[in-house]
Amino acid sequence: MAQVTRRDFDHFHTPNYSPQNKVIVSGKGSYVVDEDGKEYIDFAAGIAVNCLGSCHPELTKTLKEQTDKLWHASNIFINEPVLELAQKLTEATFAEKVFFANSGAEANEAALKIARRYAFNQDNNKNEIIAFHKGFHGRTFFTVSVGGKPEYSDGFGPKPAGIKHLPFNDISSFESTISDQTCAVILEPIQGEGGVFCATKDFLTSVRSLCDKHNALLIFDEIQTGVGRTGSLFAYMQLGVVPDILTTAKGLGGGFPIGAMLTTDKIGKTFTVGTHASTFGGNPLAASVANTVLTIINDTVFLESVIQKSRRFFSAINQINDRLNIFSDVRGMGLLVGAELIEDVTETAQDLIRHCFANQLLVTAAGPRTLRLCPPLNIEDEAIQEGLKRLEHTLICIKRAGKDAV
Ligand SMILES: Cc1ncc(COP(=O)(O)O)c(C=O)c1O
Numbered sequence: 001m002a003q004v005t006r007r008d009f010d011h012f013h014t015p016n017y018s019p020q021n022k023v024i025v026s027g028k029g030s031y032v033v034d035e036d037g038k039e040y041i042d043f044a045a046g047i048a049v050n051c052l053g054s055c056h057p058e059l060t061k062t063l064k065e066q067t068d069k070l071w072h073a074s075n076i077f078i079n080e081p082v083l084e085l086a087q088k089l090t091e092a093t094f095a096e097k098v099f100f101a102n103s104g105a106e107a108n109e110a111a112l113k114i115a116r117r118y119a120f121n122q123d124n125n126k127n128e129i130i131a132f133h134k135g136f137h138g139r140t141f142f143t144v145s146v147g148g149k150p151e152y153s154d155g156f157g158p159k160p161a162g163i164k165h166l167p168f169n170d171i172s173s174f175e176s177t178i179s180d181q182t183c184a185v186i187l188e189p190i191q192g193e194g195g196v197f198c199a200t201k202d203f204l205t206s207v208r209s210l211c212d213k214h215n216a217l218l219i220f221d222e223i224q225t226g227v228g229r230t231g232s233l234f235a236y237m238q239l240g241v242v243p244d245i246l247t248t249a250k251g252l253g254g255g256f257p258i259g260a261m262l263t264t265d266k267i268g269k270t271f272t273v274g275t276h277a278s279t280f281g282g283n284p285l286a287a288s289v290a291n292t293v294l295t296i297i298n299d300t301v302f303l304e305s306v307i308q309k310s311r312r313f314f315s316a317i318n319q320i321n322d323r324l325n326i327f328s329d330v331r332g333m334g335l336l337v338g339a340e341l342i343e344d345v346t347e348t349a350q351d352l353i354r355h356c357f358a359n360q361l362l363v364t365a366a367g368p369r370t371l372r373l374c375p376p377l378n379i380e381d382e383a384i385q386e387g388l389k390r391l392e393h394t395l396i397c398i399k400r401a402g403k404d405a406v
Helices: 006-012 057-067 080-092 104-120 141-146 171-177 201-213 284-297 300-324 349-358 381-401
Strands: 024-028 031-034 039-042 097-101 128-132 163-166 182-187 217-221 245-248 259-263 327-333 336-341 370-373
Touching: 039 381, 057 284, 080 097, 080 259, 080 284, 097 104, 104 128, 104 141, 104 182, 104 217, 104 245, 104 259, 163 171, 171 201, 182 201, 201 217, 284 300, 300 327, 300 336, 300 381, 349 370, 349 381
Parallel strands: 128 163, 128 182, 182 217, 217 245
Antiparallel strands: 024 031, 031 039, 097 259, 245 259, 327 336, 336 370
């Protein structure tokens, strides 16, 4: 293929993305390579998706084997990989039932619909959903309306009604808003896109008990925090609060699109035949890869290694900050790290992505001022060390000489 440019991208795509001006052509583990053969260290993992890095040999093997067996069967027929995946997910969590989708937004769409219908079956006035400022739940119209950034849902005509947004981690506003009309409360245990803000244990405990008091379902959106990202299979497992519904996607397929909504028998039976569906949900290719992802990640030694790597990251970022005084806050859990730029720095987090890219390091942003690091969970020590060196070099250039220095 001839060299492709950003101009070609802009020519053919709707202009809702602004990617870097180079084409990524291949990847191996925690490294990716561009069209010029330049190698980058990956602290982004495709936005917390490539949990085992690029082209993990066991995932590639699984996918190749499955491509020779069965690609698609539809929900009219049963396939083996999806049955195995449902069993794995239910055995590993509080859940007894699973609905499969293809993305995080679709998993949340299913969660919100099942919660509304579950309440509707008891009382057709019980339809209010409580969500939180800065929350992010996807880009379908329902999920973007539930998300806590009005600019993502404004300008598309009338929004779904019955949704209230509250400050995150604010127990008193939550207590005064939840009522018997509330059918569901949805939150991310760590707000990812919104800026890597962790829910406090006190907040989660209060939300759980008030949901119980008002017979409202608690939905944990673990699309970003799930599948080992925080050092446990799901974040709820170390937060002492169990949701009624949990959604997962991103890391579940290790780079192959899949999403899932997990719930209990009692709630799950609300979805009777015809109430909800997906043509591709439960696709055997996606399910087989996800089975291998779970086999590797849901292992105490592997999860312990995530915690060790997390300690390295947090301690190194804090040390960089001691030297450069460039972050006002470093926060997160496991291998989901947020570092908020101090006000004096004129660059935005998007500028930082661009500067790091120029220094052969992939990073992501969370909100306008927060650098987000979410590397593969199996990132090698040398890649961590070299990546942090490149990050510090980028930050030094930014600090010393401003925008054009890198
Ligand atoms: C917490 C959370 N929920 C939902 C989504 C939406 O997932 P998808 O882009 O796969 O639809 C994301 C994506 O960033 C997310 O981080």
